[in-house]
Each structure stands twice: as structure tokens, then as C-alpha cells.
Amino acid sequence: MYNSLVKEMLSKISVDDAEILPTQVKYKTNDNFSTVEIYVSKEKISFKVFGDAYITAMAKWLQLKLQANESVKVSLENLIDIFGLPEIKYRNAVQLIELIEKLNER
Template identity: 60%
Template sequence: MYNNLVKKLLAEVNFEDAIILPEQVKYCVIDNFSVIEMYISEKKISFRVYGGAYMLAMIKWLQNKLQHKADIKKISLQELVKEFELPEFKYRNASQIIELIEKINAAVV
């Protein structure tokens, strides 16, 4: 059901990912079915997700990208769909990640 990337990222998720420091800035995307919260500071990047396995894997992937100072500006919906082999009914999750990336990018500018 899940590809190797999703399985790998789900295995990497740990308790530390949800610990939030006072200096972190919160970025949030909410819809009727899920909530994504990402907290960013120079010291740490944390997240909380209320959603499914694909959502959790994608936010862990984004956390890894940000921790390695990758340029996230060019990440596209198509890239997420392909990378995670998302079924069509999960495209909404990818669009939420793109919305979160846009919020993070807007704050950095």
C-alpha cells in the first residue's frame, strides 16, 4: 500500500518531533479533515499532525528538507504526488503541504 519512502519516513517519526520550544514560530494549515502544525526556529523544527499516514510522512519529509537547509520554494504538488506515489484521493494532503510550504516561504521573504 505505502511505498518505501513513506514506510521509511514513518519509521523515523519520534516523540522529539512534537516537542515545541518557546522561540519556535508556528505555521498551520487546517481543513475539515486534518491539521498540520509546523514549528520552526534556528535550533529545532517540530511538527504535529492530525491526519493520516501520508500526511505524517510528508511532514516528516518536509522537516528533513528544512533541517538540511534545502530550498523548498520549488517543491510542487506534482513532485509530492510522484515522490509519495499518492493515490488520487490523497492529493488533498499534498495540496495542504504545498499550502504550508507557501506560508513558510512567505515568512522567510
């Protein structure tokens, strides 16, 4: 089922994660199954996910990395490994990599 990182990230999600400030810039990626939106400003990092538990956990993980001002450089293979994604969920990792690339362009 879900590995410990996925469970940990899901347990850390709160309503405040979806609170969006007018000063935040929106970054979005989507496919036929899910949509991930990250809202970034100096004051706050927020996110919204329309998808499954894996992509939601990955969005929370990304939010925490950005809030800690950590460099987010991760390969597709590494992302698959750290979240223990089943093969059917690899598209979630691809989607998060696309979002990270958009964020790194800013």
C-alpha cells in the same frame, strides 16, 4: 499501499518531533480531514499532525528538508509522484504545498 518513501519517513518519526520550544514560530494549515503544524526556530524544527499516514510522512519529510536548510520548492505533481499518493489523498499534497508556501513567505 505505501511506497518506500512514506514507510521511511514514518519510521523516522520520534516523540522529539513534537517537542515545541518557546522560541519556535508556528505555521499551520488544515482542512476538514487533517491539520499540520510546523514549528520553526534556529535551534529546532518540530511538527504535529492530526491526520493520516500520508500527511504525517509528508510533514516529516518537510521537517528533514528544513533541518538540512534545503530549499523546499516542489510542485503538486512532483509531491504526488514522490509519495505515490492515491487520488483520494491528493488533498494532502495540496495541504502540504500550502504549508510550504507559508514557510517560504517568512
